[in-house]
Amino acid sequence: MPTTTAVRELPHPSREEIRLEAVLHALADPVRLRIITVLNTHGEGEGNGATCSQVELPVSTSTATHHFRVLREAGVINQCYRGTSKINCLRRADLEARFPGLLDAVLRAAAN
């Protein structure tokens, strides 16, 4: 009898569903700017990304979880489970396709 592996998938907007206002709102927060700045130093795709605890933030775990969720729901980051860890990646290709130059302009601005 085959075993069933429960795959926990979190909801993400498709590339076409990503809205500019939602992305700008998601980025309009110092903690969330910090998150995307750190994720920008990690790669995307299989084997890359960062766990939530790899992103050092000056807030509680539950507050951090909220901020990651806002970014995911806006389409800024992808969150997926790898084993029991939640891995976070920037959705660079999707954002660049929808809003060329925006993510890099925000990352540059946040770095100053």
Place this chain on the structure above:
Amino acid sequence: MPTTTAVRELPHPSREEIRLEAVLHALADPVRLRIITVLNTHGEGEGNGATCSQVELPVSTSTATHHFRVLREAGVINQCYRGTSKINCLRRADLEARFPGLLDAVLRAAAN
């Protein structure tokens, strides 16, 4: 006896006081994106800019006034009186100096 002309000046952040989070928050709204899109078609400086009523918006006058104020307080637009009219201009040079490429990336994204 000299007459005194009352000059009504509205508060604006200086270039150095403009904060990324405040700018992103100000832009994270469809009405405010519409405002900056229209202002982008008007020039800046003496004799340019647009009155609030020149920017057609699907909201009441008082709501529109609120949206212009959010943009001004964030440092996205300049509002000054010319006679009895309030004239609005994008603070393109200030935004470009602080956050290179950001305004244009948002304007391009809002145009799609």
